[in-house]
Amino acid sequence: MKRASRGTDDLDALVTAVTSTSKYRPISPDLIRRVGARELAVRSNFKTAVKATKNKLHQVGGAYFEAKLDYVAMLTRLREASTSPDNFRQMCLNLMRLHASTRERLPILDEFYTITLTDLPDIRVVRDLACGLNPLARAWMPFGDAVEYVAYDIYADMMVFVSEFMAIMGMNGRAQVGDLLSRPPTEPADLILLLKTLPVLEQVEKGAAARLLDVIDGRYLLITFPARSLGGRSKGMVQNYDAQFRAWTKKRGWQIQRYEFATELAYFVET
Numbered sequence: 240m241k242r243a244s245r246g247t248d249d250l251d252a253l254v255t256a257v258t259s260t261s262k263y264r265p266i267s268p269d270l271i272r273r274v275g276a277r278e279l280a281v282r283s284n285f286k287t288a289v290k291a292t293k294n295k296l297h298q299v300g301g302a303y304f305e306a307k308l309d310y311v312a313m314l315t316r317l318r319e320a321s322t323s324p325d326n327f328r329q330m331c332l333n334l335m336r337l338h339a340s341t342r343e344r345l346p347i348l349d350e351f352y353t354i355t356l357t358d359l360p361d362i363r364v365v366r367d368l369a370c371g372l373n374p375l376a377r378a379w380m381p382f383g384d385a386v387e388y389v390a391y392d393i394y395a396d397m398m399v400f401v402s403e404f405m406a407i408m409g410m411n412g413r414a415q416v417g418d419l420l421s422r423p424p425t426e427p428a429d430l431i432l433l434l435k436t437l438p439v440l441e442q443v444e445k446g447a448a449a450r451l452l453d454v455i456d457g458r459y460l461l462i463t464f465p466a467r468s469l470g471g472r473s474k475g476m477v478q479n480y481d482a483q484f485r486a487w488t489k490k491r492g493w494q495i496q497r498y499e500f501a502t503e504l505a506y507f508v509e510t
């Protein structure tokens with residue numbers, strides 16, 4: 240029998256060590272392996288590689304949660320609220336507060352989708368990549384019930400919750416665990432949402448944003464960037480992201496419409 244190489248042994252051991260903590264267990268194994276392999280390659284020893292992997296996973300995922308989410312309780316609250324459309328919308332707003340990135344959009348939610356997706360022609364399939372709790376904003380999106388909505392994120396427990404949410408709402412859609420770095424969805428879509436995600440991917444691997452833009456297949460893209468950091472700093476961010484976006488999209492021949500909101504910089508792209 241062929242013996243696994245030392246590197247594979249170390250990587251398996253790293254994944255086991257990282258996922259022994261409940262905080263990291265629901266994260267896509269693809270992403271843990273990818274981050275872990277890089278850290279093992281550059282760190283002086285195993286323990287520091289495990290620590291660096293956890294830090295990176297926290298930076299790109301865990302940092303958006305102030306506390307561990309109780310998805311069972313959240314679903315109960317949604318079911319209770321589902322008897323009244325107004326109550327259900329209010330409950331969606333309440334629950335979107337539990338993900339820092341989705342929460343930042345709440346002050347602009349009433350205008351965000353109606354402005355950026357205005358005049359969108361008939362669409363059938365929407366993919367929400369690295370969705371966080373954004374699928375809970377479905378009722379604010381200006382397209383019909385028949386649209387199929389496919390959501391992806393690295394958290395298995397969050398994707399189960401989003402699937403259940405879709406069932407309660409009667410939404411035509413599904414949610415699946417997916418690491419955009421290892422297995423980006425390449426199936427065609429009419430609209431792809433990439434909300435505040437490209438900088439997160441770049442935190443793991445330089446060049447990841449351009450690579451993703453090369454392989455996704457959307458007729459329209461809505462790509463956004465945060466107007467301030469999680470810590471609240473905003474100095475120069477809009478200018479920096481604007482320059483970065485222009486660099487990534489240069490020579491692609493896309494038609495781009497730019498929108499600047501108080502908390503988010505958005506580009507609607509016709510590819």
Ligand SMILES: C[S@@+](CC[C@H](N)C(=O)[O-])C[C@H]1O[C@@H](n2cnc3c(N)ncnc32)[C@H](O)[C@@H]1O
Pocket residue numbers: 270299300303340341342368369370371372373391392393394417418419420433434435436439440
């Ligand atoms: C800045 S938040 C944006 C969330 C959502 N798009 C929004 O704007 O409301 C980044 C999201 O990316 C997810 N994420 C991080 N790395 C990822 C990866 N490699 N593949 C897929 N999702 C990832 C995180 O779990 C988090 O939900």
